[in-house]
Each structure stands twice: as structure tokens, then as C-alpha cells.
Amino acid sequence: MTVAYHKxxxxxxxxxxxxxxxxxxxxGPNGAGKSTFxxxxxxxxxxxxxxxxxxxxPYRKVRSRIGYVxxxxxxxxxxxxxxxxxxxxxxxxxxxxxxxxTRKHKVxxxxxxxxxxxxxxxNRQISQLSGGQQQxxxxxxxLAQQAELYFMDEPFAGVDAATERAIIQVLRELxxxxxxxxxxxxxxxxxxxxxxxxxxxxxxxxxxGPVGEVxxxxxxxxxxxxxxxxxxxxxxxxxxxxxxx
Amino acid sequence: xxxxxxxxFHANMQHSIQEVTDEWPxxxxxxxxxxxxxxxxxxxxxxGTALLGLAAGxxxxxxxxxxxxxxxDALSHATLPGITLxxxxxxxxxxxxxxxxxxxxxxxxxxxxxxxxVQLILHHTRLxxxxxxxxxxxxxxxxxxxxxxxxxxxxxGDSGGLNHFIYGQAATMRVGDVVLMGSIALVAIMAxxxxxxxxxxxxxxxxxxxxxxxxxxxxDLFMMALVVLVTVAGLxxxxxxxxxxxxxxxxxxxxxxxxxxxxxxLISGIIGATSGYLGATVSALFPRKPAGAxxxxxxxxxxxxxxxxxxxxxxxxxxxxxxSVRVKVAGDHLLEHVYESRxxxxxxxxxxxxxxxxxxxPLFQLLIxxxxxxxxxxxxxxxxxxxxxxxxxxxxxxxxRNHALWEQYLVxxxxxxxxxxxxxxxxxxxxxxDELIHELETALRNxxxxxxxxxxxVG
Numbered sequence: 001m002t003v004a005y006h007k008x009x010x011x012x013x014x015x016x017x018x019x020x021x022x023x024x025x026x027x028g029p030n031g032a033g034k035s036t037f038x039x040x041x042x043x044x045x046x047x048x049x050x051x052x053x054x055x056x057x058p059y060r061k062v063r064s065r066i067g068y069v070x071x072x073x074x075x076x077x078x079x080x081x082x083x084x085x086x087x088x089x090x091x092x093x094x095x096x097x098x099x100x101x102t103r104k105h106k107v108x109x110x111x112x113x114x115x116x117x118x119x120x121x122x123n124r125q126i127s128q129l130s131g132g133q134q135q136x137x138x139x140x141x142x143l144a145q146q147a148e149l150y151f152m153d154e155p156f157a158g159v160d161a162a163t164e165r166a167i168i169q170v171l172r173e174l175x176x177x178x179x180x181x182x183x184x185x186x187x188x189x190x191x192x193x194x195x196x197x198x199x200x201x202x203x204x205x206x207x208x209g210p211v212g213e214v215x216x217x218x219x220x221x222x223x224x225x226x227x228x229x230x231x232x233x234x235x236x237x238x239x240x241x242x243x244x245x
Numbered sequence: 246x247x248x249x250x251x252x253x254f255h256a257n258m259q260h261s262i263q264e265v266t267d268e269w270p271x272x273x274x275x276x277x278x279x280x281x282x283x284x285x286x287x288x289x290x291x292x293g294t295a296l297l298g299l300a301a302g303x304x305x306x307x308x309x310x311x312x313x314x315x316x317x318d319a320l321s322h323a324t325l326p327g328i329t330l331x332x333x334x335x336x337x338x339x340x341x342x343x344x345x346x347x348x349x350x351x352x353x354x355x356x357x358x359x360x361x362x363v364q365l366i367l368h369h370t371r372l373x374x375x376x377x378x379x380x381x382x383x384x385x386x387x388x389x390x391x392x393x394x395x396x397x398x399x400x401x402g403d404s405g406g407l408n409h410f411i412y413g414q415a416a417t418m419r420v421g422d423v424v425l426m427g428s429i430a431l432v433a434i435m436a437x438x439x440x441x442x443x444x445x446x447x448x449x450x451x452x453x454x455x456x457x458x459x460x461x462x463x464x465d466l467f468m469m470a471l472v473v474l475v476t477v478a479g480l481x482x483x484x485x486x487x488x489x490x491x492x493x494x495x496x497x498x499x500x501x502x503x504x505x506x507x508x509x510x511l512i513s514g515i516i517g518a519t520s521g522y523l524g525a526t527v528s529a530l531f532p533r534k535p536a537g538a539x540x541x542x543x544x545x546x547x548x549x550x551x552x553x554x555x556x557x558x559x560x561x562x563x564x565x566x567x568x569s570v571r572v573k574v575a576g577d578h579l580l581e582h583v584y585e586s587r588x589x590x591x592x593x594x595x596x597x598x599x600x601x602x603x604x605x606x607p608l609f610q611l612l613i614x615x616x617x618x619x620x621x622x623x624x625x626x627x628x629x630x631x632x633x634x635x636x637x638x639x640x641x642x643x644x645x646r647n648h649a650l651w652e653q654y655l656v657x658x659x660x661x662x663x664x665x666x667x668x669x670x671x672x673x674x675x676x677x678x679d680e681l682i683h684e685l686e687t688a689l690r691n692x693x694x695x696x697x698x699x700x701x702x703v704g
Contacts, residue, residue, distance in 0.1 A: 145457065
């Protein structure tokens with residue numbers, strides 16, 4: 001897969017080639033363009049110039065092989081649907097235009113809810129779920145898409161410990177079944193533990209590659225500049241990498 | 246139809262005031278009209294308007310969920326210049342200037358133009374949507390009024406019926422017009438039901454829908470087209486000022502009753518149809534009374550009732566829930582107090598003292614005692630004291646223990662000074678789940694902090 005584009009205001013000359021079957025984290029400070037990066041890849045934001053290709057093809061042709069978890073805050077959670085209804089949306093493109101959601105698809109959606117530990121909440125109205133549960137519903141919907149490549153925008157943001165465990169377990173299962181997952185991530189400490197590859201982003205790609213090679217103090221310093229609080233966090237994360245956790 | 250059409254508003258109002266002296270219809274007339282037996286024409290008008298209400302209620306749900314409700318207001322006001330232009334220029338193209346389809350096509354064109362103007366303003370300036378809608382709405386409507394007065398001055402004989410489009414007059418519609426309105430409504434209903442799934446995914450999460458391969462722009466356009474269709478179809482019966490209410494009020498009222506999209510569509514449709522039916526009926530009983538106003542008032546009443554009475558989302562239900570939580574917390578405090586004073590009864594002096602310290606009003610005190618007695622927490626009562634039951638003491642013990650657990654957790658884990666702990670504890674202890682209590686115990690045990698023994702030991 002080749003992702004290469006150049007967008008003046010937020011992202012400059014981003015050039016990245018994602019390896020298949022890896023868990024990839026996109027890391028960078030606030031306003032570094034992490035979400036923009038994902039959205040541009042998916043054609044949600046027009047790019048000034050450049051080229052995004054998936055398996056050597058333009059995005060339009062391979063849409064059915066791509067799954068997406070948007071940021072939780074991007075939707076109105078008071079929408080009149082249940083958790084199951086939301087997950088069923090992941091099946092819509094299989095169902096096709098104007099056809100009703102059949103039992104078969106509902107069963108498939110329930111299985112996806114089961115995978116994220118949310119089966120018991122299937123009939124709950126989505127506003128009655130906690131933030132972490134809402135995030136898991138979004139993840140289940142992406143699973144229902146049965147894609148090969150997933151883009152996830154901050155799935156770990158503001159979630160409880162149970163949700164974090166559920167998400168990371170799902171990510172590992174996805175990897176074991178040969179999928180690739182690209183995740184916008186904000187917690188530096190867990191990067192070495194959760195991910196294989198990392199893209200350090202701050203309006204440009206500072207460094208990218210396997211976590212062991214790229215996730216170094218120098219690179220993090222370059223990404224985060226001189227922000228002291230983040231540096232100390234980063235130093236701790238590096239210490240953990242080096243001690244082989 | 247030898248009807249004088251006054252264009253100016255105050256003239257029109259005088260006209261209406263004269264009509265108030267119309268005789269009140271006889272009971273038999275009312276019953277006939279209500280049951281569709283007051284003649285073919287009237288029956289058609291009532292049925293057609295109800296169908297329009299149904300369509301508006303259904304498509305309105307998606308306008309609401311897509312947060313486009315106010316946009317429909319700009320749309321409906323922007324139809325007026327189109328109507329006048331179509332009236333003025335139909336002759337030039339060899340068309341009958343008073344034919345409804347011609348006027349409605351004109352209305353659609355400027356209506357859509359109005360929506361496009363709002364979008365352009367939003368896209369190219371820093372104005373917000375409310376301002377953009379306000380500008381477009383008033384300017385287009387003003388242009389329409391200018392057009393109307395021009396027609397009034399230059400072709401007064403012909404202009405009959407044009408200002409029906411402002412207020413709407415269902416009763417004077419011709420059968421052909423009603424059939425047109427009803428067919429448009431039917432098409433809109435069928436299209437909405439057919440594309441409900443696509444509309445839902447776009448309304449809920451357009452970014453996801455786009456990634457998932459749905460043509461979001463096209464679906465949006467189609468939804469807007471259905472809104473335009475219903476608006477334009479309703480112009481003659483309901484009038485352009487009020488037609489928008491048929492799109493907004495039913496879904497908003499229906500939203501109070503359900504959390505399911507399909508049920509929402511159903512209820513909203515029923516509210517719309519009921520309003521349309523009543524509006525047209527009243528308009529038929531009092532000739533030349535504007536149906537639009539009655540439709541809006543009906544829908545408005547249903548909205549107010551829904552807002553207050555709906556079982557889960559209603560204002561009353563909400564207030565009851567809030568009070569009952571407060572009563573429960575207060576009851577907890579009372580039982581905790583009894584448990585901690587190592588007694589099994591509550592003297593009335595003690596209760597009065599405690600109530601004063603807590604700042605409970607007399608009514609609230611009654612509520613607490615009523616609630617506790619209903620849950621069998623309080624037992625028999627004499628003049629001087631109230632017996633607290635076994636269950637009541639147990640609940641007091643549990644609250645007391647939760648309180649202590651949480652307090653110790655805050656002191657040992659959150660570095661909060663013991664003197665500052667109490668106020669934050671007060672609410673939390675009532676909402677601790679069993680799972681959370683277990684976690685607290687584990688956390689405290691790991692820290693080697695002493696905590697109160699479990700209830701089995703207290704029992």
C-alpha cells in the first residue's frame with residue numbers, strides 16, 4: 001500500500017508505506033494532523049495534492065475492503081437507534097440499496113457485539129451507554145464491515161479500563177486473522193505494548209517504521225518539541241521498551 | 246369564483262374578522278364532515294390534507310435528524326417569488342397562468358434556489374446557519390410580496406387564489422389540485438420508507454456512510470428533494486408560512502415517545518396526519534378559514550402534551566425521576582443516621598432535628614417517610630417514635646459502610662485531605678455498584694488500609 005500526499009495547511013509531504021498485517025499507531029501532539037491524515041486517506045477531506053493507494057488501487061475500487069471507526073464525538077448519541085441498530089449499519093453495504101436488514105445480518109451484528117463484550121446491551125438506546133460502551137459499539141460496527149484494513153480514530157480516547165482491554169483484544173484478534181489496523185493513538189506509554197509499527201506525526205512524518213527502531217527518545221523529542229510534560233511521559237515509555245516489556 | 250383577493254395583510258385580517266360572524270355549523274354538519282360524508286369535494290380535501298400531514302411527518306423525521314429543520318423554513322418562504330414569477334410568465338410560454346402544476350414548479354425552483362443561497366452564504370462567509378437562513382428567508386419572502394402587489398396592481402381580475410399560498414385554504418381547493426397534492430404526498434411517503442435505511446446511516450454518521458461507500462451527497466440531495474416536494478405540495482392547503490410546521494412539529498413531538506427510529510417515523514406520521522385531518526375539517530366547516538393555522542395549533546397541542554406527559558423523556562417523568570433520586574438519597578442518610586446511632590427506632594425529636602440539619606422541607610420529610618414505609622424500611626409508628634425495620638437497618642449499615650470505604654479510598658488514593666473528604670463522599674456512596682465496591686475493597690486491601698468488615702460481619 002502506498003499512501004503519499006501533500007497538503008499544505010495541516011500536513012506536509014506525508015509519505016508512508018504501511019506494511020500488511022500489522023497494528024500501526026499514529027502518534028503525535030494535538031493538532032499534529034493525525035485525524036486529518038486518516039480522513040484524507042479515506043477521501044473524507046480533499047487533499048491539495050498527492051496520491052493515496054490501497055493495494056495499488058485507488059480508494060474507490062477497494063472501499064469494500066476498508067473499515068472505519070470515527071471519533072466518538074463525531075456523532076449525536078441521542079439518535080433514536082439501539083446499539084444493535086448501529087452495528088447493523090456496518091452490514092448495510094452487504095445488504096444493499098433499499099433492502100431490509102434481515103435476521104441473518106442481525107445475527108452477524110450480534111456476534112460482533114459479543115466480540116467487544118456488548119451483547120447484553122444490544123437493545124439499549126445508544127445514549128444510555130457509557131462513553132466506553134459507545135466506543136465498543138463503534139468498534140463492533142467496524143467489525144461488522146468485515147474489512148481487511150481498518151482505520152480507527154482515537155478508539156482509546158476517554159475509555160474505561162474494561163473497554164481498553166476489550167479493544168486491544170479485538171485488535172490482536174484482527175491481527176491474528178491477517179488484518180491491518182491503523183490507529184490514531186494518544187497514549188505514548190502503551191504504544192510499545194500494543195503496536196508493531198508507529199508513525200510519528202507532527203504536520204509531517206517525523207519517523208515511521210517498527211516500534212523498536214523508530215520509537216526512540218530522539219524521534220519523540222522531534223515530534224513533541226520541547227514539551228516537558230510529554231517528554232517525561234515519553235522517557236518512561238522508552239524505558240519500558242528497552243526493558244523489553 | 247367571484248372572490249376578492251385583498252393583498253395587504255391588514256385588509257386580509259379584516260376579511261377574516263368578518264368571517265368570524267359566520268354561523269356556527271350544525272352538529273349534523275360537523276359529524277358529516279368529520280366522517281368524510283360531507284360531499285365528494287370536501288372528503289377529498291380532508292383525505293388529501295391528512296395524507297400530506299402523514300408525508301410531512303415521515304420525511305420531517307429525517308430533516309430533524311439531519312439537523313435541517315430550520316432549513317425547511319427558508320425553503321418554504323423562498324417559494325413565494327417562484328409562485329408570482331410563474332404566474333406572471335406562464336403566459337409567455339403559452340401555459341395557463343393559474344394552473345397549479347405551473348405555479349408549483351415555479352415555487353420549487355425558487356425554493357431550491359433559497360436553500361442553495363443558504364449553502365453559498367455558509368460556504369463563503371463566516372456567518373452561522375441561523376443568520377444565513379434569516380437573511381434568505383426574509384429577502385425571498387419580501388421579493389414574493391413585491392411580486393404579489395405587482396400582480397394585484399396590474400392584473401387584479403386574474404390573481405384569484407394567489408395569496409392562498411401564504412396562509413393556505415384547504416376548503417377552496419379543486420379536486421384536481423387535491424389529487425396532485427395527495428399523489429405527491431404518496432410518492433414522498435413511499436420513497437422515504439423505501440430509503441429509510443440509507444437515510445438513517447447518512448443522518449447518524451455521514452463520514453462512516455461515505456467510507457462505507459454510500460453516495461452521501463446524493464442521498465442528502467434526495468432527502469432534500471422529498472422535503473421540497475412535500476413543502477410545495479402543501480402550499481395551497483396549508484400556506485407557505487405554516488407548511489414548515491408540519492415538517493418540524495410532528496417529529497419533535499414524536500421524539501418524546503420513543504427511542505426507535507421506525508416507531509418515531511410511525512408516530513410522527515400519525516401526528517402529522519391527525520393535524521392535517523383536523524385542520525382540513527375545520528377549514529371545511531368554517532369556509533375560507535385557513536387550515537394551516539388549525540393544523541399548526543393541533544400539532545402544537547400534541548407537542549405540548551408530549552413534552553409534559555411522555556413516559557421517559559417528558560418533563561414530568563424527568564422531574565419525578567429527579568425527586569425520587571433525591572428522596573432515595575435522603576432516605577439513605579436517615580437510615581445511616583439511625584444505624585450509626587445504634588438504635589432501632591427513630592424518635593420524632595430526633596427526626597425533626599435531623600431534618601432541620603439536612604434542610605428538608607416539611608413536604609420533603611413526608612415524601613421520605615412515605616417512600617421508606619412503602620419499601621418496608623420503616624415500620625409501625627407511634628406518636629413519639631417510628632420503628633426502623635430489619636431491612637431499614639441493613640440498608641443503613643450498607644450506606645454507612647460504602648461511605649467509609651469511599652472516604653478511605655479518597656484519603657489513601659486520591660490524596661484528598663481527610664477534612665475535605667466528606668462533601669464529595671455524600672453523593673457517591675449512594676450510587677456505588679456492587680462491582681465498584683468490590684474494586685474499592687481490593688484497592689484498599691492491596692494498600693494495606695483498614696476498612697470496615699463486610700456486612701455479613703455486621704448483620
